[in-house]
Amino acid sequence: MVTLPDAEWRDRAGLDRLAEVLGAGEGMARFVGGAVRDALLGIPVADLDVATRHAPATVIDLLRRAGIKAVPTGIDHGTVTAVIESGPVEVTTLRRDVSTDGRRATVAFTDDWREDAARRDFTINALYADPATGEVFDYFGGLADLEARRIRFIGDPLQRIAEDHLRILRFFRFLARFGDAPDAAGLEACAARANDLMALSRERIRDELLKLLAARDAVRVVRLMLDRGILKPVLPEIVSADRLEALASREDAAGITPAPLRRLVALLPAEAVEEVGARLKLSNAERKRIVSAAQPAGDRGVYELAYRLGTEGAVDRLLLSDRPVEEVCTAAAWSPPALPITGGALVARGLRRGPEVARVLREIENRWIAEDFPDAARVDVIAEEAVAQALRSASSA
Known part of the structure; x- marks a missing residue:
C-alpha cells in the first residue's frame, strides 16, 4: 500500500476537523489531485482540494452546522470552499461529465470514485488519499507514471482533448514541470488537434502559457511544441526557442527567478510584442512591462537603467541583452535612491x-x-x- 509521506500541509490548523465533518473516516472524503501528486514528489503543496461523495447542498449544511464558513464558489460544478483556520480548502462533489464542447462541461454528481477519476485529465492528477491514514488510491496507473515522470492522458487522448481543448497546453505544461518524456499517444493527439486551440479564449491560453514558461523544463518543452506545430494556430509569431534558451541560461547564472513575461518576450520578435500582449489580454501593467523589456538595453550604465526603469525593468532588459551577467546581479541588488531635492x-x-x-x-x-x-x-x-x-x-x- 502506498501512503502519503509526512508533510507540513497535513498538519494545517482545522484540516483534521474538516475531514471529520465531511466523514472522511467513513470513506466520504479524500484529498485529491495536485496536493497528493506534489506530496508524493516531495515538493511544497500550494492548493489543497478535497473530493467528497456528499452532494453540494449537503456539504454546505455539514460545514455550517459545524461552524465552518462555507462559500459556494462553484456550486453548479459541485465546488464549495471551506474556510478553515489555516485558509481555504476547495471541497468538490464527485462528478461525471454529461456533455462537453471543448471549452466547458455539463456535469452530474456521482458517488463513484473511479467515475470521478475517469473525467480528470492526466493519470498523475487522478490520485486520491485518505486524510487519516494517508493511503493513496490510484485508478489509472498514476503512481507508475509519477515514478517514471510520464505525462499520460486518462483513456483516449483524442477524446480527452475533444472534451477540453485546453488540455493540449496543460499536457505540455505538466511535461515542463514534472515530465521527463511525453507519452507518445498523448503527444501525437496534441499535434493532431493543435488547431482546436483556436476555439479557446485568449485568457485561458495566456494563463497556461505563462505557467508553462515558469516551469523547470520550459525550454525543452517549448522546442518540442514548436517541432510539432502546437503554437502555430494561436501564436504563429513564435518560431524559435533559441533566445529563450539563452535567457534561461542567463537567469540561472545570475540567480534570478524565471519570469514568465520576460520569457514570453524572449520568444517573440520585438515588433510583435505589443500586439501579442494585446491578443493575450495581458493587463496594462503586464503589457507595459513586456513592451519595455523588448527594447534594447543600449549602453546606459546599470544604475541609470535601474533608476529610470526600476529594478525589475532593468533586470528584464539586461537579461534579454548580451551584456555581462554581473551587471544583472548589480541591478537586482541595487535600491534606486530618490532625488534629494524637490x-x-x-x-x-x-x-x-x-x-x-x-x-x-x-x-x-x-x-x-x-x-x-x-x-x-x-x-x-x-x-x-x-x-x-x-x-x-x-x-x-
Missing part, C-alpha cells in the same frame, strides 16, 4: 511655479544621474547652478 526647493531659490520648475528639476536629475547619484550636498550645488542659469535666461528673454 520642486518646492527650486521655488524657494527664486524660480516661478510652473513648467520651468519641472524643466529645471529634470535638468538637475539628469546631472545627478550622470554624476552617479552624488549626495544631497552635491545636489544643492547642481541646483544652485541650474536655478542661476534659468534666472539669467529668463531675465535676458
Whole structure:
C-alpha cells in the first residue's frame, strides 16, 4: 500500500476537523489531485482540494452546522470552499461529465470514485488519499507514471482533448514541470488537434502559457511544441526557442527567478510584442512591462537603467541583452535612491511655479544621474547652478 509521506500541509490548523465533518473516516472524503501528486514528489503543496461523495447542498449544511464558513464558489460544478483556520480548502462533489464542447462541461454528481477519476485529465492528477491514514488510491496507473515522470492522458487522448481543448497546453505544461518524456499517444493527439486551440479564449491560453514558461523544463518543452506545430494556430509569431534558451541560461547564472513575461518576450520578435500582449489580454501593467523589456538595453550604465526603469525593468532588459551577467546581479541588488531635492526647493531659490520648475528639476536629475547619484550636498550645488542659469535666461528673454 502506498501512503502519503509526512508533510507540513497535513498538519494545517482545522484540516483534521474538516475531514471529520465531511466523514472522511467513513470513506466520504479524500484529498485529491495536485496536493497528493506534489506530496508524493516531495515538493511544497500550494492548493489543497478535497473530493467528497456528499452532494453540494449537503456539504454546505455539514460545514455550517459545524461552524465552518462555507462559500459556494462553484456550486453548479459541485465546488464549495471551506474556510478553515489555516485558509481555504476547495471541497468538490464527485462528478461525471454529461456533455462537453471543448471549452466547458455539463456535469452530474456521482458517488463513484473511479467515475470521478475517469473525467480528470492526466493519470498523475487522478490520485486520491485518505486524510487519516494517508493511503493513496490510484485508478489509472498514476503512481507508475509519477515514478517514471510520464505525462499520460486518462483513456483516449483524442477524446480527452475533444472534451477540453485546453488540455493540449496543460499536457505540455505538466511535461515542463514534472515530465521527463511525453507519452507518445498523448503527444501525437496534441499535434493532431493543435488547431482546436483556436476555439479557446485568449485568457485561458495566456494563463497556461505563462505557467508553462515558469516551469523547470520550459525550454525543452517549448522546442518540442514548436517541432510539432502546437503554437502555430494561436501564436504563429513564435518560431524559435533559441533566445529563450539563452535567457534561461542567463537567469540561472545570475540567480534570478524565471519570469514568465520576460520569457514570453524572449520568444517573440520585438515588433510583435505589443500586439501579442494585446491578443493575450495581458493587463496594462503586464503589457507595459513586456513592451519595455523588448527594447534594447543600449549602453546606459546599470544604475541609470535601474533608476529610470526600476529594478525589475532593468533586470528584464539586461537579461534579454548580451551584456555581462554581473551587471544583472548589480541591478537586482541595487535600491534606486530618490532625488534629494524637490520642486518646492527650486521655488524657494527664486524660480516661478510652473513648467520651468519641472524643466529645471529634470535638468538637475539628469546631472545627478550622470554624476552617479552624488549626495544631497552635491545636489544643492547642481541646483544652485541650474536655478542661476534659468534666472539669467529668463531675465535676458
